[in-house]
Amino acid sequence: MIVAEQKPLAEIRQMIKGHRKVLLVGCGSCVTVCFAGGAKEVGILASSLRLAAQIDGDDLEVTEETVLRQCEPEFVETLRRKVEDADIVVSLACGVGPQTMVEAFPNARIVPGLNTKFFGRVLGPGVWTETCAGCGNCILHLTGGICPVARCSKSLLNGPCGGSVGGKCEVSPDIKCVWQEIYDHLAVQGKAENLAEIIEEKDWSTAGHGGPRTITRKDLQI
Amino acid sequence: MSFEPEIIGFCCQYCAFAAADLAGAMRLQYPPNVKIVLIPCTGRIDIIHLLRAFEDGADGVFVAGCLEGNCHFLEGNIWAKKRVIYTKGILDEIGVGGDRLEMYNMSAAMGQRFAEVATEMTERIRALGPNPARKHKKIEAAEVAVEA
Numbered sequence: 394m395i396v397a398e399q400k401p402l403a404e405i406r407q408m409i410k411g412h413r414k415v416l417l418v419g420c421g422s423c424v425t426v427c428f429a430g431g432a433k434e435v436g437i438l439a440s441s442l443r444l445a446a447q448i449d450g451d452d453l454e455v456t457e458e459t460v461l462r463q464c465e466p467e468f469v470e471t472l473r474r475k476v477e478d479a480d481i482v483v484s485l486a487c488g489v490g491p492q493t494m495v496e497a498f499p500n501a502r503i504v505p506g507l508n509t510k511f512f513g514r515v516l517g518p519g520v521w522t523e524t525c526a527g528c529g530n531c532i533l534h535l536t537g538g539i540c541p542v543a544r545c546s547k548s549l550l551n552g553p554c555g556g557s558v559g560g561k562c563e564v565s566p567d568i569k570c571v572w573q574e575i576y577d578h579l580a581v582q583g584k585a586e587n588l589a590e591i592i593e594e595k596d597w598s599t600a601g602h603g604g605p606r607t608i609t610r611k612d613l614q615i
Numbered sequence: 616m617s618f619e620p621e622i623i624g625f626c627c628q629y630c631a632f633a634a635a636d637l638a639g640a641m642r643l644q645y646p647p648n649v650k651i652v653l654i655p656c657t658g659r660i661d662i663i664h665l666l667r668a669f670e671d672g673a674d675g676v677f678v679a680g681c682l683e684g685n686c687h688f689l690e691g692n693i694w695a696k697k698r699v700i701y702t703k704g705i706l707d708e709i710g711v712g713g714d715r716l717e718m719y720n721m722s723a724a725m726g727q728r729f730a731e732v733a734t735e736m737t738e739r740i741r742a743l744g745p746n747p748a749r750k751h752k753k754i755e756a757a758e759v760a761v762e763a
Contacts, residue, residue, distance in 0.1 A: 402708045433663070437705070440666035447670075459754045550640035 394423035395487040396521045397507040408504040416479035419459035420486035430485030432459040463490030469497045518586040528601030545570035556576045619630040620674035620740035622649045629687040631679030637726030644732035658691020665702045675740035679719045
């Protein structure tokens with residue numbers, strides 16, 4: 394999933410300053426699962442904004458909405474009347490959400506309520522970790538299903554660097570050396586010898602360094 | 616006129632609510648500022664319930680659950696404790712102040728303790744003064760009264 398976290402309340406308040414009718418729009422997908430921008434978090438933010446406005450004596454009207462997927466125009470379209478009625482919209486979605494909203498409602502003022510962090514998974518309750526770098530050219534079949542692009546601090550492709558000590562990365566003792574994990578995993582499978590094969594230099598042209606990436610499927614186009 | 620705080624106590628039916636009942640049966644004196652909300656377990660408490668209480672004008676809020684290790688649903692009170700700590704942070708960020716929120720643990724037999732908690736919380740909130748988010752609401756109410 395795409396993992397995000399809410400911006401500090403002070404930053405959100407700064408963005409909506411001078412606007413009276415605020416519409417908060419959550420997203421029912423990734424950011425609901427990572428407790429950053431679902432209906433529940435929209436409610437908590439709305440309540441926080443109202444309380445803060447009451448303290449300052451500001452006249453603030455907060456409306457709450459959550460759509461199933463804020464990254465798709467069809468879902469965002471259902472908000473049209475509410476967006477038109479609002480002075481400003483705070484999107485609690487990943488960075489795709491506000492941009493979909495801007496596209497749909499070019500006259501509306503849309504601001505982000507979240508900081509989008511990474512593609513990740515749940516390590517345990519309340520903990521998420523980066524797991525995929527979205528490099529556009531997957532090599533998991535070569536690395537025991539564990540991604541060194543996302544999970545090695547240097548994105549090394551052929552074994553650990555000299556900073557791997559006791560299974561930990563030199564960057565932080567909280568980071569596991571992913572190459573140790575890859576080795577351990579393949580060793581359990583009896584396939585550690587796979588690591589003797591050199592992974593050729595990776596084609597990074599798919600990794601987004603050449604501008605925004607687009608996928609086109611002619612069979613799906615209307 | 617001296618400030619009389621309004622305090623909401625979210626009380627678990629298996630312990631604190633029964634303790635409050637016992638305090639009454641024992642004829643113990645405690646401040647009448649505490650309004651009790653019966654909940655099935657403190658694990659039912661969510662951040663939004665606590666914020667809404669402040670939004671609707673409470674000066675202080677407490678959550679009272681079973682003694683740790685004695686939750687009827689095993690660990691509802693542990694979850695509640697974590698949520699109360701997290702919400703204290705939100706209240707600090709908002710400017711209401713995390714000190715206005717507290718978590719207590721007691722058994723159904725601790726009527727005396729409930730009276731102490733009610734007194735302690737009332738004194739704490741009295742010292743902190745009114746919920747800052749309420750001041751403008753009060754002014755509005757006063758204006759309406761004058762106009763009427």
